[in-house]
Amino acid sequence: MEERGWEIFASEEDEPDKDSEVFFNPEMKLNRDVSEVAGHVFHQKIDVDDFRVCDALSASGVRGFRYSEYADTLHLNDINPEAVRRLKKGLRSNDVEAETFNDDANTHLSEHRNFYNFIDVDPFGSFTRFLDSTARAANHQSFVGLTATDNGPVSGSYPKVCRRRYGSKPLRNSLMHETGLRIYIKEVFQNFARFDKCFDPKICFQHRHYSRLMGRVTESKSRCNKSLENIGYMTFCTDCRWRTLERKSRCEYCSSSNVTYAGPLWTGSIGDQRFISDMIEKTPEEWSEALKLLETLNDEVQVRTPFYDIHKMASETNVQAPKTQDTVDRLEKKGYIVSKTHFESTGVRTDAPFEEMRNVIKSESTS
Numbered sequence: 001m002e003e004r005g006w007e008i009f010a011s012e013e014d015e016p017d018k019d020s021e022v023f024f025n026p027e028m029k030l031n032r033d034v035s036e037v038a039g040h041v042f043h044q045k046i047d048v049d050d051f052r053v054c055d056a057l058s059a060s061g062v063r064g065f066r067y068s069e070y071a072d073t074l075h076l077n078d079i080n081p082e083a084v085r086r087l088k089k090g091l092r093s094n095d096v097e098a099e100t101f102n103d104d105a106n107t108h109l110s111e112h113r114n115f116y117n118f119i120d121v122d123p124f125g126s127f128t129r130f131l132d133s134t135a136r137a138a139n140h141q142s143f144v145g146l147t148a149t150d151n152g153p154v155s156g157s158y159p160k161v162c163r164r165r166y167g168s169k170p171l172r173n174s175l176m177h178e179t180g181l182r183i184y185i186k187e188v189f190q191n192f193a194r195f196d197k198c199f200d201p202k203i204c205f206q207h208r209h210y211s212r213l214m215g216r217v218t219e220s221k222s223r224c225n226k227s228l229e230n231i232g233y234m235t236f237c238t239d240c241r242w243r244t245l246e247r248k249s250r251c252e253y254c255s256s257s258n259v260t261y262a263g264p265l266w267t268g269s270i271g272d273q274r275f276i277s278d279m280i281e282k283t284p285e286e287w288s289e290a291l292k293l294l295e296t297l298n299d300e301v302q303v304r305t306p307f308y309d310i311h312k313m314a315s316e317t318n319v320q321a322p323k324t325q326d327t328v329d330r331l332e333k334k335g336y337i338v339s340k341t342h343f344e345s346t347g348v349r350t351d352a353p354f355e356e357m358r359n360v361i362k363s364e365s366t367s
């Protein structure tokens with residue numbers, strides 16, 4: 001089997017059924033496309049002679065093969081000896097130079113303190129159990145990519161699991177995916193902050209059943225302290241759908257006390273527009289799914305306000321839902337910053353006041 005020209009020796013399955021199974025998930029191709037480009041852009045932004053990359057949970061090794069384009073030192077690790085055997089085979093057949101390790105990922109990372117410029121952590125389930133060792137191994141100018149495949153708890157399906165695992169209260173409504181991603185970012189930021197390292201999100205997104213977080217890591221107490229301002233809450237009014245990235249006991253639009261909240265979570269941006277536009281330039285034209293995602297994110301990271309679901313807003317105001325594009329155009333004409341969102345095809349992100357948003361939806365549907 002192959003991906004983007006790299007030969008892979010693994011079985012293609014949705015879930016690994018045995019520990020010995022070497023697993024390759026074709027559904028993660030978009031994740032790997034975006035990650036390869038992000039690492040490339042970061043590599044060009046920092047000036048190091050030896051760019052050290054670690055794929056801590058390598059499995060088939062495909063991520064590592066793809067990062068070999070710009071890695072000076074490449075470490076591929078997997079706890080499963082069969083995986084190491086297969087990824088060695090992959091290294092030979094793809095003519096890639098890398099050092100392989102057959103360790104527990106936490107042990108491997110902890111033994112490489114402040115060593116890496118780019119660490120990839122791509123587990124099944126949550127990345128939380130690898131956060132401490134990743135924070136240890138990330139050096140003072142590094143880049144970290146983390147995948148989580150357990151979106152259920154942070155999206156409100158299992159609120160108790162979310163409390164236990166992430167210390168946050170999730171939401172179960174149209175904003176559940178955005179709050180979920182923000183709970184993940186908070187968790188990563190706080191874990192790095194314990195080591196006086198600052199995680200600065202460069203590109204974070206959700207796709208199907210997984211979330212991907214990528215950010216720059218710097219060793220700076222003052223940056224950490226400044227970013228603490230971005231840890232907070234989201235309040236949502238269940239009567240009128242008003243929302244804010246603050247903790248409020250009453251709706252500031254309709255004065256209802258039927259408000260619910262999520263958090264603590266990350267209230268800052270989920271990405272960096274300059275970084276994402278550099279990524280767009282670096283992405284091959286034929287990687288169309290990655291380009292589409294990057295272009296949406298490039299727009300949506302400009303607006304911090306949580307997105308509005310046009311359909312939900314319309315049914316709340318008892319009107320027929322307008323087309324998403326029409327709502328975007330109308331708000332733009334009024335001079336607001338507005339974009340679609342990767343979270344939801346019927347979602348719109350804008351800095352327009354809530355009242356304006358409601359008016360546009362009402363007038364759109366009657367025009």
Ligand SMILES: [Zn+2]
Pocket residue numbers: 237238239240241242251252253254255256
């Ligand atoms: Zn309200």
